Amino acid sequence: MFDLRVLGSGSAGNAMLIQSDSTALLVDAGLSAKQLTTRLQQCGVHPSALSGLLLTHEHSDHAAGLRIFCAKYEIPCYCNPLTAEALKVALVDVPRRLFTNGTEFTIGDIEIRPFSVPHDAADPLGFCLAHDGVFFGILTDLGHATRLVLESLRGIHGLFIETNYDETLLQLDSKRPWSVKQRILSRHGHLSNTGAAQVVRQLLDSSPLNQVILGHLSKDCNRPELAIRQMRQEFDTAGRSSTKVCCATQEVISEKILIQ
Ligand SMILES: [Zn+2]
Ligand SMILES: [Zn+2]
Numbered sequence: 066m067f068d069l070r071v072l073g074s075g076s077a078g079n080a081m082l083i084q085s086d087s088t089a090l091l092v093d094a095g096l097s098a099k100q101l102t103t104r105l106q107q108c109g110v111h112p113s114a115l116s117g118l119l120l121t122h123e124h125s126d127h128a129a130g131l132r133i134f135c136a137k138y139e140i141p142c143y144c145n146p147l148t149a150e151a152l153k154v155a156l157v158d159v160p161r162r163l164f165t166n167g168t169e170f171t172i173g174d175i176e177i178r179p180f181s182v183p184h185d186a187a188d189p190l191g192f193c194l195a196h197d198g199v200f201f202g203i204l205t206d207l208g209h210a211t212r213l214v215l216e217s218l219r220g221i222h223g224l225f226i227e228t229n230y231d232e233t234l235l236q237l238d239s240k241r242p243w244s245v246k247q248r249i250l251s252r253h254g255h256l257s258n259t260g261a262a263q264v265v266r267q268l269l270d271s272s273p274l275n276q277v278i279l280g281h282l283s284k285d286c287n288r289p290e291l292a293i294r295q296m297r298q299e300f301d302t303a304g305r306s307s308t309k310v311c312c313a314t315q316e317v318i319s320e321k322i323l324i325q
Pocket of ligand 2: 076079124126127206281
């Protein structure tokens, strides 16, 4: 079983706390070090209790707080070599543990399988975490799901997945220039509500998936109720109505979510 608290998720910063029986991990550090500390403490966890920070990619909404936070509390940053290279300065005072995509490793009692995802960063990743026979997938910042992504997530019990935008709201948005919209929509951009629902549809047959957490919603181009409705529909249509769907937000720490 995993205990999950999403500390914050959205275009302005992403971080989540994952705990097993004896290990606490942070996945991404896109909030300020101060916010990370405060929000962890609100979850009853002191930063020094973390065994590590697991990093999906170097974009600032995932890494902004890394340098100060990890250096201050001496928390090792687990990332792949190209992400470390892209972060250079931010990792100067931070203990780092490099791993290879596709090769499993462990932090405490959690097994971690990192796999490549298509996104416009140096070497972006998704993760499948395992503890005591329970599997949890983390899939954020990707333009589409490749066969490798789907293979890597076979058998998951829980999934955090990006639902970045609603297609109609993105088309109607007047703040973003066309070039930015194209970037978001591209195969190396972000997943829409529809895109995420399609990914989940392809995982249903091979997985006992019973809990889905939606995240990384665009402030202007999505709304939790739209994202939830579309995902909910996917499970209802498949006769899997017992699957729980919730949505993480930027401002408020999520309830404790059990992955089992
Ligand atoms: Zn990104
Ligand atoms: Zn992001």
